[in-house]
Amino acid sequence: MTAVRIPPVAAEVVAVRPGSPLTGSVTVDGSKNAALPLLAAAAALNRSVQLANVPANTDVETMVTLLQQTGWHTARPVSDPDTVMILPSDKSQPGPAAETAARIRASYYLVPALLGAYGRARLPWPGGCRIGRRGMEQHFKVYERFGDRTTVDDHGYVVEAAASRTAETVSITLPFRSRGASIAALLRAAVTGRPLRLGQPNLSPEVLSVVGALRMAGWECRVSESVLTLVPRPSAPVETIAWRVPGDKIEAGTLACAVAVTGGDARICGVSGDDVTPLVTALRQLGVPAGTEDGVLTVRAQAARPTGKPLRAVASLAPGGLDADFEPPLMALALTRPGTHLFADTINPGRHGNLLPQLARLGAEIHEHSSTECRFTGPQYLNGAGVEATDIRTGSALLIAGLTARGVTTLGGLEQLRRGHADLPTKLHALGADICEVTP
Ligand SMILES: CC(=O)N[C@H]1[C@@H](OP(=O)(O)OP(=O)(O)OC[C@H]2O[C@@H](n3ccc(=O)[nH]c3=O)[C@H](O)[C@@H]2O)O[C@H](CO)[C@@H](O)[C@@H]1O
Numbered sequence: 079m080t081a082v083r084i085p086p087v088a089a090e091v092v093a094v095r096p097g098s099p100l101t102g103s104v105t106v107d108g109s110k111n112a113a114l115p116l117l118a119a120a121a122a123l124n125r126s127v128q129l130a131n132v133p134a135n136t137d138v139e140t141m142v143t144l145l146q147q148t149g150w151h152t153a154r155p156v157s158d159p160d161t162v163m164i165l166p167s168d169k170s171q172p173g174p175a176a177e178t179a180a181r182i183r184a185s186y187y188l189v190p191a192l193l194g195a196y197g198r199a200r201l202p203w204p205g206g207c208r209i210g211r212r213g214m215e216q217h218f219k220v221y222e223r224f225g226d227r228t229t230v231d232d233h234g235y236v237v238e239a240a241a242s243r244t245a246e247t248v249s250i251t252l253p254f255r256s257r258g259a260s261i262a263a264l265l266r267a268a269v270t271g272r273p274l275r276l277g278q279p280n281l282s283p284e285v286l287s288v289v290g291a292l293r294m295a296g297w298e299c300r301v302s303e304s305v306l307t308l309v310p311r312p313s314a315p316v317e318t319i320a321w322r323v324p325g326d327k328i329e330a331g332t333l334a335c336a337v338a339v340t341g342g343d344a345r346i347c348g349v350s351g352d353d354v355t356p357l358v359t360a361l362r363q364l365g366v367p368a369g370t371e372d373g374v375l376t377v378r379a380q381a382a383r384p385t386g387k388p389l390r391a392v393a394s395l396a397p398g399g400l401d402a403d404f405e406p407p408l409m410a411l412a413l414t415r416p417g418t419h420l421f422a423d424t425i426n427p428g429r430h431g432n433l434l435p436q437l438a439r440l441g442a443e444i445h446e447h448s449s450t451e452c453r454f455t456g457p458q459y460l461n462g463a464g465v466e467a468t469d470i471r472t473g474s475a476l477l478i479a480g481l482t483a484r485g486v487t488t489l490g491g492l493e494q495l496r497r498g499h500a501d502l503p504t505k506l507h508a509l510g511a512d513i514c515e516v517t518p
């Protein structure tokens with residue numbers, strides 16, 4: 079199959095089939111799930127921020143549009159299109175368009191910036207992937223601890239800023255390590271200037287990149303597993319701040335699983351080793367040699383020795399836990415490896431409901447113990463079929479499965495895949511995958 083590069087927006091499906099082992103070197107984009115809160119953090123500080131390594135996926139474009147709709151100015155230097163400048167709000171814009179905000183889950187990161195600029199935030203319920211209930215009650219508890227008022231209705235929610243100002247420390251302990259609620263607390267503290275003591279914080283790389291950004295903006299931040307504290311420094315710097323979006327750990331993990339499934343050897347560049355440690359552990363458990371050094375994730379599946387050991391992939395919000403978004407690509411890989419493997423994701427309770435029926439179309443036999451836990455025995459030999467990217471990671475997992483499924487696999491629903499990855503098929507092609515974008 080000839081790989082033809084067509085402008086992404088034109089393709090209706092991606093076709094993929096087995097070919098040679100993937101080899102070579104590829105660089106990941108900046109992380110979508112870190113870029114989204116960093117863009118919102120820039121708006122919350124209401125200072126000039128230069129954010130580098132911003133990925134060109136559609137969720138990030140949506141967030142930039144939301145900033146523009148709510149009065150922030152954004153610019154991309156022609157010489158460096160991966161950099162976005164975010165400039166203070168002119169406070170003359172209407173609120174975000176509900177239909178734009180409803181396209182992504184992460185619109186909730188904008189609440190603190192909107193409270194700082196307008197004293198009020200009205201947003202629709204989180205959109206994005208349909209992967210189960212996405213509550214916000216912990217976000218609301220955070221805002222209420224800052225004295226804000228929250229109200230909800232069928233369409234969404236309203237947060238109104240506290241009427242009175244105080245410099246008192248805000249102390250909150252989260253009942254579970256929610257990433258979204260942790261970032262809400264950090265950004266609300268940044269807007270109000272109030273010291274924060276956050277118990278049971280989420281310490282994922284995405285939260286830590288916001289912590290790093292606030293430190294650069296002059297905040298003192300201490301982090302331990304049990305508590306995170308944030309204190310404003312009396313004389314914070316005022317010039318433009320330069321932040322960088324970390325490399326996309328999930329894109330790196332996805333490419334690593336793709337290389338491994340084909341028995342290839344490749345270098346995946348631009349990602350912090352710490353961010354992919356749980357993924358590397360899972361690859362090794364499946365007998366795939368993998369390691370990280372100096373921002374490069376190396377996979378040497380040509381030397382793989384299937385272990386037959388069971389993989390227990392349980393998504394977790396705990397520090398160092400397996401990010402739920404690593405699970406779908408790992409599942410596509412584990413299907414081809416000997417052993418009886420268990421996958422559980424209670425963080426995104428609708429994910430298995432998306433992914434498993436699509437893998438079944440390729441002939442996968444997976445036993446569902448419950449809606450969030452399943453078990454299967456590999457190796458399984460899949461057959462190409464027409465499948466749908468019903469969420470971002472289901473889409474990327476199906477591309478990995480298509481690299482081994484006999485015949486051709488065609489993946490539709492590309493708008494989901496592109497929400498999270500600007501050009502995953504192009505990166506797979508750069509490693510030698512037999513993949514092409516097809517327009518009718
Ligand atoms: C845009 C983005 O970065 N999304 C990621 C983020 O989601 P998200 O920001 O939703 O992750 P959280 O850690 O906040 O939430 C974990 C789970 O708890 C639920 N919850 C959260 C807060 C709340 O007040 N009530 C509530 O029910 C969420 O809907 C989710 O099902 O982290 C997840 C893993 O941690 C990833 O799989 C998502 O890809």
Ligand SMILES: C=C(OP(=O)(O)O)C(=O)O
Nearest residue numbers: 183184206207403470471
């Ligand atoms: C679930 C994801 O995204 P979102 O929460 O933005 O839909 C994801 O990034 O895989």
